[in-house]
Amino acid sequence: MHYTFNDYTPTISQAEASFKIDQLVDDALRRGESAYIPQSRPDRPYRKTMLGADLDYLSQMLALFDGRVDYDYSENLELFYDACQDIRLEHVGRSYTCPDSEAGGSYLSEPETMNLLLDRIRELSKRDRYKRSCADRRYQTKRQSEDVRELVNKVMERYARTLVLRLNFYYRESARQRLTVEQVFADMNELVRARRTNPAFEHLVGYIIRVEQGEDRGFHIHAAFFFNGSERFRQFHVAERIGELWEAITNGRGYWHDSAREWVKRGGNDERRGTGMFQRSDEKGRYAVMELMTYLVKDKGQHLRIRPAGVRAYRTGCIR
Numbered sequence: 001m002h003y004t005f006n007d008y009t010p011t012i013s014q015a016e017a018s019f020k021i022d023q024l025v026d027d028a029l030r031r032g033e034s035a036y037i038p039q040s041r042p043d044r045p046y047r048k049t050m051l052g053a054d055l056d057y058l059s060q061m062l063a064l065f066d067g068r069v070d071y072d073y074s075e076n077l078e079l080f081y082d083a084c085q086d087i088r089l090e091h092v093g094r095s096y097t098c099p100d101s102e103a104g105g106s107y108l109s110e111p112e113t114m115n116l117l118l119d120r121i122r123e124l125s126k127r128d129r130y131k132r133s134c135a136d137r138r139y140q141t142k143r144q145s146e147d148v149r150e151l152v153n154k155v156m157e158r159y160a161r162t163l164v165l166r167l168n169f170y171y172r173e174s175a176r177q178r179l180t181v182e183q184v185f186a187d188m189n190e191l192v193r194a195r196r197t198n199p200a201f202e203h204l205v206g207y208i209i210r211v212e213q214g215e216d217r218g219f220h221i222h223a224a225f226f227f228n229g230s231e232r233f234r235q236f237h238v239a240e241r242i243g244e245l246w247e248a249i250t251n252g253r254g255y256w257h258d259s260a261r262e263w264v265k266r267g268g269n270d271e272r273r274g275t276g277m278f279q280r281s282d283e284k285g286r287y288a289v290m291e292l293m294t295y296l297v298k299d300k301g302q303h304l305r306i307r308p309a310g311v312r313a314y315r316t317g318c319i320r
Contacts, residue, residue: 011060011177012057012060013176013177013178013179013218014064014179014180014181014306015176015179015181015213015218015219016057016218017057017060017061017063017064018061018064018074018077018213018305018306019213019215019305020054020057020061021061021064021076021077021080021305022074022076022077022305023054024051024054024055024061024080024121025076025077025079025080025121025125026076027050027051027054028051028118028121028122029121029122029125031050031051032122033049033050033051034049034051034052034114034115034118035048035049035051035052035054035055035111035114035115035117035118036048036049036052036111036112036114036115037049046111051118052111052114055114055117058096059091061080062084062089064077064306065081069180069182069308070308070309071181071306071307071308071309072306072307072308072309072310072311073305073306074133074137074303074304074305074306075130075133075134075137076305077305077306078130078133079121079124079125079130080121082124083117083120083121083124084117086120086124087113087116087117087120089113089117090107092107095110096110096113096114097109097110097113098113098116098117100112137303141297141298144297144314145294145297145298147297147316148208148290148293148294148296148297148316149290149293149294151206151208151293151316151318152226152286152289152290152293153286153290154206154318155205155206155226155318156226156278156280156286156289157280158205159205159228159229159230159280160229160230160279160280161228161229161230161233161277161278161279161280162205162226162227162228162229162277162278162280163226163227163228163229163232163233163235163238163276163277163278164224164225164226164227164274164275164276164277164278164289165224165225165226165227165235165238165239165242165258165260165275166222166223166224166258166259166260166274166275166292166293166296167222167223167224167225167239167242167243167256167257167258168220168221168222168223168256168257168258168259169191169220169221169222169223169246169254169255169256170217170220170221170254170255170256170257171184171217171218171219171220171250171253171254171255172252172253172254172255174253175250175253175254176217176218176219179218179219179253181211181219181304181306181307181308182308184211184219184220184221185211185307185308185311187221187246187249187250187254188209188211188221190249191209191221191223191245191246191249192207192209192315192317194245194249195207195317198245199241200238200241200242200244200245201225201242202231202232203227203228203231203232204225204226204227205226205227205228205318206225206226206316206317206318207223207224207225207226207315207316207317208223208224208293208296208297208314208315208316209221209222209223209224209314209315209316210222210223210296210297210313210314210315211304211307211313211314212302212303212304212313213302213303213304213305214301214302219304222296224292224293224296225238225242229277229278233277235260235275235276235277236258239258239260242256243255243256243258260273260275260276273288273292274288274289274290274291274292274293275289275292297314
């Protein structure tokens, strides 16, 4: 009996495909089970497990590595692709298979191939290269936390008053299906360039911006903007102008969210929230801003799994 992946598997976005690879590798390393388990049924000799279900979108997952665009991949995506290459995974007809190393000239069935793929992922995860990549990402997160604390302190010490905004930039569900990570970076670059000429950024004195990736909203951007509070003081008005700019940059495909607005509506204190207007002497407020900005760069499972080669997902700037 031949086992093939569902021909009617829905098309998923680039963000979803890369997220599924990341989840597959994490699940494979956390659980020792196979993708398919043999069973004594002539009509169905294998039973698919939850790990097998992670492979339902295999063709779309592999498409991320087709070479048409030069990408940098997270350690889990690299591990997955190395394992596919290592077992010499092939797409033959409507099935995935690979050579049987113990029987010259013959090929494994699809269930056997998927089980071998998971075993190879586990084996390759023991290499120093993979462990080093995981450690590098943790170290990078630590350095970014230190960087944002230094920037916050530098900006808020310089001005008598500082207006702090924290905004999220998303893409509408209808746009996510065809959205590529290179388009997200192009939109982010345009937003960052606009700080020099667009009135929305008048009296901007610092910024932090980071591209992230979540399971539900796909690629998105978190940003913080710092303004000279002696010149700009209408917090929500400024946020709306920047949000409108984002909508224009994305031609209506994007939307924005200001969680501070909801916080204030619920009666929250800006000082505790880490957004709003802060005096230079407000030590508690400065600490809250630092904590909020540190959270912005923490690895909360929303790190990028795929990005254009050589670009930085995290950027900061301090304007003289």
